[in-house]
Amino acid sequence: MAEFVQLLFNGLVAGSIFGxxxxxxxxxxxxxxxVNFAAGDFLTLGAFTTFxxxxxxxxxxxxAVILSMVIGVIVSLILEFILWRRLxxxxxxxxxxxxxxxxxxxxxxxxxxxTFGSDSRRFDLDQLTTYEFLGAQIARAQLIVxxxxxxxxxxxxxxxxxxxxxxxxxxxxxxxxxxxxxGINVDxxxxxxxxxxxxxxxxxxxxxxxxxxxxxxxxxxDLLLAILAAVVLGTIGDAYGALIGGFVLGVVMDLSTWDxxxxxxxxxxxxxxxxxxxxxVLLFKPEGIFGVRARKI
Amino acid sequence: MNNLILExxxxxVAFGGVKAVNGATMSVEVGSVTSVIGPNGAGKTTLFNLIxxxxxxxxxxxxxxxxxIQKLLPHKIADRGIVRTFQGAKVIKRLxxxxxxxxxxxxxxxxxxxxxFNPRARNxxxxxxxxxxxxxxxxVGIERFAxxxxxxxxxxxxxxxxxxxxxxxxxVMLLLDEPFAGVNPTLVEKLLEVLHALRTEHHLTFLxxxxxxxTVMNISDRVVVMAEGRVxxxxxxxxxxxxQAVVDAYLGTRKLNS
Amino acid sequence: xxxxxxxxxWVFILTMSGIYGIFTLGLQVQYGVGGILNxxxxxxxxxxxxxxxxxxxxxxxxxxxxxxxxxxxxALGGAFLGLTTLRLRGDYFSIVSIAFSEIVxxxxxxxxxxTGGSQGSLAIMPIGDAYPSYTDTWDTIxxxxxxHLTPIFGEVADRDMAMGILVWITLGILLFIVSRVERTSWAxxxxxxxEDDDVPSALGKNVFRFRLQAVIIGSIIGGIAGIYWALxxxxxxxxxxxxxxxxxxxxxLILSGATKVKGLAIAAIFFGxxxxxxxxxxxxxxxxxxxxxxSYMRIMIIGIVLIVLMIRRPQGIFGKxxxxxxx
Numbered sequence: 101m102a103e104f105v106q107l108l109f110n111g112l113v114a115g116s117i118f119g120x121x122x123x124x125x126x127x128x129x130x131x132x133x134x135v136n137f138a139a140g141d142f143l144t145l146g147a148f149t150t151f152x153x154x155x156x157x158x159x160x161x162x163x164a165v166i167l168s169m170v171i172g173v174i175v176s177l178i179l180e181f182i183l184w185r186r187l188x189x190x191x192x193x194x195x196x197x198x199x200x201x202x203x204x205x206x207x208x209x210x211x212x213x214x215t216f217g218s219d220s221r222r223f224d225l226d227q228l229t230t231y232e233f234l235g236a237q238i239a240r241a242q243l244i245v246x247x248x249x250x251x252x253x254x255x256x257x258x259x260x261x262x263x264x265x266x267x268x269x270x271x272x273x274x275x276x277x278x279x280x281x282x283g284i285n286v287d288x289x290x291x292x293x294x295x296x297x298x299x300x301x302x303x304x305x306x307x308x309x310x311x312x313x314x315x316x317x318x319x320x321x322d323l324l325l326a327i328l329a330a331v332v333l334g335t336i337g338d339a340y341g342a343l344i345g346g347f348v349l350g351v352v353m354d355l356s357t358w359d360x361x362x363x364x365x366x367x368x369x370x371x372x373x374x375x376x377x378x379x380x381v382l383l384f385k386p387e388g389i390f391g392v393r394a395r396k397i
Numbered sequence: 398m399n400n401l402i403l404e405x406x407x408x409x410v411a412f413g414g415v416k417a418v419n420g421a422t423m424s425v426e427v428g429s430v431t432s433v434i435g436p437n438g439a440g441k442t443t444l445f446n447l448i449x450x451x452x453x454x455x456x457x458x459x460x461x462x463x464x465x466i467q468k469l470l471p472h473k474i475a476d477r478g479i480v481r482t483f484q485g486a487k488v489i490k491r492l493x494x495x496x497x498x499x500x501x502x503x504x505x506x507x508x509x510x511x512x513x514f515n516p517r518a519r520n521x522x523x524x525x526x527x528x529x530x531x532x533x534x535x536x537v538g539i540e541r542f543a544x545x546x547x548x549x550x551x552x553x554x555x556x557x558x559x560x561x562x563x564x565x566x567x568x569v570m571l572l573l574d575e576p577f578a579g580v581n582p583t584l585v586e587k588l589l590e591v592l593h594a595l596r597t598e599h600h601l602t603f604l605x606x607x608x609x610x611x612t613v614m615n616i617s618d619r620v621v622v623m624a625e626g627r628v629x630x631x632x633x634x635x636x637x638x639x640x641q642a643v644v645d646a647y648l649g650t651r652k653l654n655s
Numbered sequence: 656x657x658x659x660x661x662x663x664x665w666v667f668i669l670t671m672s673g674i675y676g677i678f679t680l681g682l683q684v685q686y687g688v689g690g691i692l693n694x695x696x697x698x699x700x701x702x703x704x705x706x707x708x709x710x711x712x713x714x715x716x717x718x719x720x721x722x723x724x725x726x727x728x729x730a731l732g733g734a735f736l737g738l739t740t741l742r743l744r745g746d747y748f749s750i751v752s753i754a755f756s757e758i759v760x761x762x763x764x765x766x767x768x769x770t771g772g773s774q775g776s777l778a779i780m781p782i783g784d785a786y787p788s789y790t791d792t793w794d795t796i797x798x799x800x801x802x803h804l805t806p807i808f809g810e811v812a813d814r815d816m817a818m819g820i821l822v823w824i825t826l827g828i829l830l831f832i833v834s835r836v837e838r839t840s841w842a843x844x845x846x847x848x849x850e851d852d853d854v855p856s857a858l859g860k861n862v863f864r865f866r867l868q869a870v871i872i873g874s875i876i877g878g879i880a881g882i883y884w885a886l887x888x889x890x891x892x893x894x895x896x897x898x899x900x901x902x903x904x905x906x907x908l909i910l911s912g913a914t915k916v917k918g919l920a921i922a923a924i925f926f927g928x929x930x931x932x933x934x935x936x937x938x939x940x941x942x943x944x945x946x947x948x949x950s951y952m953r954i955m956i957i958g959i960v961l962i963v964l965m966i967r968r969p970q971g972i973f974g975k976x977x978x979x980x981x982x
Contacts (some may be wrong), residue, residue, distance in 0.1 A: 135746055137753075186966060194746060195692055196965040199909065202902050203965075206958030210951040218947065325757050328750050336746065368765040375758045378751065379739050449857060475859035487854050489847045499840065500847055501858050507840035508860070510868055519839060566858050 102235025107354045109233075113242050113311055114326075115350020116249035120304040121323070122330035122342035123256065124297035130273035130337035131293045132184065134197045138205040139301055140324030141212075144317055146172050146302025147309035148212050151221050161225065165306050172302030176294040179204060205321075212317040220314040223306075227313055245307045252303060253343055256296065260339055265292045273337065325371055326353070329378040335387055349374050402427045402570060402602050408447055408457030408467070409626075417443040419626035420457070425570070430596065430603040432613035435623035436646060441606045442484060444623065445574055448604070449481045450474040461570070476503075478569030482576065484606075486555035490548030494539065497547045497558055498530035499523075501565025526565075533561040537591055553584045560591065570602040571595075577612045589616060610637060622646070662811045666819050672927030673822035674883045676920055679904040679911075680829055681876035683919060686908065688842050689869040690849030692749040694901055695736065696877050698756030701896035703729040703878035704885035705763055708776045711789035715782045718792035726878035732759070733874025737867040753898060764893040775892035776885075793886050797821075822883055826920065829876060834916045836872075845869055899954065903930065906961055912970055929957065 125139045146168045153164035183200060192200075229240040260266035265288065272279040272289045280286055308323060309315040330349045334341025356373040357364045365373060403425040410418050418440040425431045433441050446452045448459060450471035459467040466474050480501075489497050505526065506512040507519040534540040537557040542550060547558060556576065563571055577585050593616075595601050607613045610620065613634075620637045622630040624646035630637055637643055678700060685691040703725035710721035732755075740751040763770045771778030771787075781787045797817040804812035804820075836842060845865050847855045852862050885891055907926045911918035933953045941949060 135750065183962065183966070190966075190969075192965065192969065194749075195686070196969055198692065198694070198749060199902070199905055200962050200965050203958040203961035206899065206902070206954050206961075210955040210958070213951045214948055214955075325754050329754060332747055332750055336750075366765070369761075371761055372758050375754045378754065382743060382747070382751070383739060451853065451856075470861075471853075471856035472859050472861045475857055480859075481857050483853065483857075487851060489850050489854060491850060492843065492846060496843055497847075499843060500855060500860070502840070503859060505840045508844060510836075510839075510841055510872075513836060513839060513841075523840065562854075562858070 103358060104355075104360070105234045106236035106238075107358050108351060109236060109238055109242070109246075111351035111354030112347065113246050113249075113350070114354060115347035116246055116253065117304050117307050117311070117346075118323075118326050118330045118350050119253060119343040119346025120249060120300045120307070121327045122334065122346045123253070123339055124300045124304075125327065125331045126334065126337055126339050126342035127269070127293050128297050129331070130339070131269060131289060132188070133194075134184070134201065135328075135336075136297070137198065137201040137324070138208060139297070140320030140322075140327065141205045141208040142172055142176070142298065142301035142320065143305030143308060143323060144212055144315075144320035145175065145208060146305030147315055147319060148216055148221070148317070149302070150306045151223060151309070152216075155221075155224050161223070165303065168306065169299040169302045173295050173298035176298030176301075177291065180290065180294050209317055209321065216317065218316060220316045221309075222314050223310055225310060241310050245310055249304075249307060252300065256300070257340065257343070265289065269293060326350075326374050329374045333378055333381055349377065352377055400427050401425065402462060403448070403604070404458075404460040405444070405448070406458045406460070408444070408454045408459060410443065410447060410452060410454045416626050418447065418454075421623065421626065421628050423621045423628050423631060425602060425604055426618070428596075428600050428602055429618040430592075430605065430616055431619045431621060432605040432607055432617040433621045433623060434607050434610050434613065437608070438625075439623040439646075440626040441623055442574060443626075445481065445572055445604075445606055448474075449479060449572060475566065478567075479572060480563045480566045480568035480570075481572035482556075482559040482563050482574055484574040484578070486552070486559040488547040488550065488555045488558050490546060492547060493544050494534065494547050494550065494558060495527070495530055495543040498533060498562050498565050499526055501562045502526040502530075503566055530561075530565060533564055536594075537561045538587060553580050556580060556584070556588070560588070564595070568601065570604060573603065573605045575606055575608065577607060585612075592616060610634070663813075663815065666813075666815045668927045668931045669924070670815065670819040670822050670887060671931050672923040673819065673826050674880055674887060675903060675907060675926060675930075676826045676923030677822070677829060677883060678877055678880035678900075679907040679919060679923060680826070680833055680916075681873035681880065682901075682904050682908050683873075683911075683916060684833060684836075684876065685869050685873040687916075688837055688849070689845040689866055690745075691741075691866060691869060691873075692745055693736075693752045693870065693873065694749050694898070694905075695752030695754070695756035696873070696904055697896050697898065697900040698736075698759040699729040699732050699874040699877035700881035700884060700900070701756070701759050701763060701893075702732045703881035704891055704895075705770055705776070707882055708789045708885055708891055709769065709779060712776065712779045712781050712785075712787045718789070721789070722882045725882055726875055729878025729881060730871050730875045733871045733877075734867070736874075737870040741863065741866050741870065753901075756896070756898060756901065760893050760896045763896070770893075771891075773893065775890055777890050788889070790886055790889050818887060822887075825879070825883070826923075829879070830916055830919065833876075837916065841865070841868075902961070903957070906957065906964070909961075909964055909969070929960065 121139060121143060125136050128134055128136050149168040149171050150164045153159045153167055154161045187196060187200060225241060227239065227241055230237045231240065231243070260269060268279070268284045268289050269292060272284055272286065305320065308319060312319070326349055330345035331342050333349060334343070334345025353370045353374050357367045357370065401424045405421060405423045407420050407422050408418055409416065409420050421440065421444055433444060435441050443452070447454050447467070450466070450469055450473070454467050457467070458465055461477055461479060464477070466477065489500070506515065506522050512519055531540060531543065534543055537560060539554050539557050542554065550558060560576070576588055580588065592603065596603070605613055613620065617634050620632065620634050621628055622637060622643045629642045629646060630640045678696070681699070682693060682696055685693050706728040707721045707725035710716040710724055711718055736752060736755050740748050743751065764773055766772065767778070776789070777787055779787050794814070797814045800817035800820065801812050801814055804816060808816070844855055844860050848862050848865060855862050884895065888895065903926060907919065907922045910925060911922035930953065933956065944952065
C-alpha cells in the first residue's frame with residue numbers, strides 16, 4: 101500500500117509536468133499546425149536559465165524562475181517572427197515545419213551544451229525534507245512542484261475557457277479562415293499561443309529539474325518522448341486532452357514499476373511502458389482518447 | 398428482381414449525432430441510368446460514400462450483384478466493379494495525365510512487388526494499358542495533355558480525366574458525383590455524348606448524383622429524390638415533377654435559403 | 656590543417672557519406688515516393704547492426720547469416736511500426752515513429768546482458784574466451800581487396816579504402832535497383848497515395864498495403880546501412896543511434912530533392928563534408944574551442960543548414976520547384 105501511494109504520488113508529479121509541456125505542444129499544434137519537436141529543449145532552456153540566474157547570479161529562486169519564463173517567451177516569439185511567420189506565408193508543408201522545429205531543437209540543445217558544458221547541474225534547493233503520508237515518503241520539493249503545477253494548470257484551463265483571447269484561440273483552432281473573417285485578431289492569438297508555450301515550457305523545465313535533482317542538457321530531449329505520447333494520447337490539438345494525457349501517462353508509467361504487478365517493470369523501462377500505452381490506445385482509438393470520428397468528404 | 402444490380406436497404410449513418418442518411422432504400426437496374434437528386438444536405442453524397450465504401454453505415458445493407466458490400470473497404474468494392482468519380486473531380490496533381498489514367502488499370506502485375514523480377518509481364522501489361530489509356534484520353538478529348546502534370550488541367554478537364562480514369566478500371570457500375578456541376582455547356586454536351594456512347598456500346602450501369610432535376614431529366618431512366626437523409630420519391634423522370642413531396646422538399650429549402 | 660591533406664581523411668568522408676547515402680535511400684523510398692514521414696528510421700539501423708553483432712559474438716553465427724538476419728529483423732521492425740501506426744494520420748505516424756526508434760535505443764541501452772548496454776558491443780558476452788568482435792569475416796575480404804589495391808595506390812591503399820569502395824559499390828547497386836523499382840506501377844500507385852488516399856482506393860488499390868510495403872523496403876535498406884555502419888565503426892554503442900541520425904538522413908534527402916534518386920549520392924557527399932569535415936577544423940578560429948565544444952557546434956551547423964534549406968530551397972538542390980507548387 102505504501103508503495104502504491106508512493107508510486108501514485110510520483111506519477112502525479114511526473115504527470116503534472118508532462119501535462120504542462122504537452123499543453124504547450126497541443127496549443128501550438130491546434131493554432132499553428134506545427135508539431136514542436138523543440139519543445140523538450142525549451143524545458144532544458146528554462147532549467148538552465150533558472151540555474152544560471154539563481155545559482156550563479158544569486159537571484160531569489162522565484163524571481164529566477166519568473167525571468168526564465170520571460171526568456172522562454174522571448175525566444176519563442178523571436179522564432180515566431182523570424183521563422184514561423186515566414187514559413188507560414190510561403191505555405192510550408194508538414195515536413196518543412198517538422199524539420200525546422202528539429203533544427204531549432206539541435207541549435208538550442210547544443211547552445212546550452214556550449215554555454216554550460218555537458219556536466220549535470222542541480223538547483224540550490226532543499227531536496228532532503230520529506231513528509232510521511234500513508235507510509236510513503238513525500239519530498240517537500242515534489243509536493244511544492246505538484247501544488248504549483250496544479251495551480252498553473254488550473255489557471256491556464258480557466259484562461260482558455262473564460263478570457264477573450266482564450267475564446268479567440270479556440271475559435272481560431274476550430275476554423276482558422278472563419279475566425280479570421282469574423283474579426284479575430286490572428287496575430288494576437290498566435291502571440292498568446294507562443295507566450296503560453298514558452299512560459300509553461302520553462303516552468304515545466306524548472307519543475308522537472310527540481311524533481312530529478314540533477315539535470316543535463318539532454319533533460320528535455322529525454323522527456324520529449326513522454327510529452328509527445330501525452331499529446332497524442334489526449335488527441336493532438338486538444339489542450340485539455342493533453343493535460344489528462346499527461347497525468348494518465350505519468351501515473352501509468354510510475355505504477356508499472358509496482359512490485360504487486362507481477363514484480364513490476366524495471367524502472368529503466370518506464371518510457372517503454374509509455375510508448376506501449378500509446379500504441380495500444382492508438383490501435384483501438386486512432387484519433388486519441390478525445391478524438392471524434394471525423395466526417396469524410 | 399434479378400435485374401437489380403444494386404439494392405440499398407434501410408441504410409442509416411450519423412456523424413456526431415447528426416443523421417446524414419436516415420433509413421434510405423433504393424435500387425438500381427442493370428444497364429440503367431439512375432439519378433439521385435435532392436437539395437443540399439439531403440444526404441446524396443453521403444449515400445454515395447456509403448455505396449463506394451468510403452464510410453460504413455451504422456445499420457442497413459447494401460447489395461451489389463446479390464453480395465453484401467456495406468462492410469467492405471473501398472478498394473474491395475472497386476474490385477467488384479463499382480468505380481466512382483469525385484465531386485469537383487479529384488486528380489493526382491503531381492502525376493501526369495497519362496499516369497493518372499494508368500492508376501485505373503486493374504490487375505496490373507507491376508502493382509505486385511514480386512513482379513519486379515518479372516519485367517516481361519510488367520512491360521507487356523504497361524504497353525497494352527497505355528494504349529487503352531491513350532484511346533480513352535482521345536475519347537474524352539484531352540489526349541494532348543497526356544504527358545503534362547494533371548495539376549495544370551482546368552476544372553472541366555479534370556472532370557474528363559476523372560471520368561476517363563474511372564473507365565480505365567472497366568467498371569460494371571459507374572458512380573458519378575455531380576458530373577455536370579460547374580461545367581460549361583459545351584463540356585456538358587461532351588460528357589453526355591461520352592455517357593451515351595458508354596451506355597449503348599458497353600452496357601454500363603450508371604448511378605448519378607445531381608443537385609437539379611433538369612440536368613439529368615433527359616438521360617435518366619429513373620430518378621430517386623432524397624431529402625433530409627431519406628428517399629422521398631422514386632420513379633420515371635416525368636412523374637417526379639408531379640410528386641407533391643418533391644415539390645415541398647425543394648420549395649421548403651428554397652424558402653430556407655432565401 | 657594537416658589532416659585535410661591526408662588521403663585517409665577523404666576516404667573517411669567518402670565512406671561515411673556512402674553509408675549515410677544507403678541509409679537515406681531507405682527514407683527516399685518511404686518519403687520521396689510514398690510521402691511517408693518516418694522519423695524513426697535510425698531504429699532500423701540499430702536493429703540490424705545489433706542483431707548481427709549479437710549473433711556473431713554471442714552465438715557464433717556465420718557473418719553472412721547474421722547480417723541477413725539483421726536485415727530481416729530491421730524489416731520486421733518496419734512491419735511492426737507500419738502495422739501498428741500506419742493507419743494513423745500522417746503527423747501521428749511521425750511522432751510514433753520517433754518514439755519507436757527511441758524505444759529501440761532505450762532497450763539496447765538498458766539490456767546489458769544481451770547488448771552490452773551502455774558499454775556497447777564490446778560488452779557482449781562472447782562464446783568461450785574469444786574477443787568480442789564481429790568483423791573477422793569482413794576484414795578478410797577487406798585485406799584481400801587492399802592487397803589488390805596496393806599495386807595501384809601504393810601505401811595509400813588500406814583497410815579503410817577497401818571499405819569505402821565496397822560501401823560505394825553497394826550504394827551504386829541499391830541506387831540502380833531503387834530507381835528501377837520507382838519506375839514500376841507499384842511506385843506510381845505509391846506516388847498517388849502521397850497526395851490522396853481516396854482516388855487510389857476508389858480504383859481498387861489497397862493503399863495500406865502499398866504504404867506498408869514501402870516502409871518495409873525502406874527498413875530493409877536502412878538495415879543494410881546498419882550492417883555497414885557496424886562494420887565501419889567496429890564497436891557498436893547505443894549512442895550511435897540517436898534520433899539525430901534520422902535527421903541527418905532527412906537533411907540529405909531534402910538536399911537531394913526528395914523525389915529524385917539522382918542527387919542522393921552527391922547530397923550524401925555534401926553532408927559527409929559538413930559532418931565529418933568539420934571534425935578536422937582544428938585550426939584557428941576553431942582552435943579557440945576544445946574538441947567537445949567543436950562537436951556541439953557541428954550539430955548546431957547542421958541545425959542551421961536544415962532551417963536555411965527549408966526556408967530558402969525546400970525543393971533541395973536537385974529538386975524541381977514546379978512539383979512543389981502544383982495546386
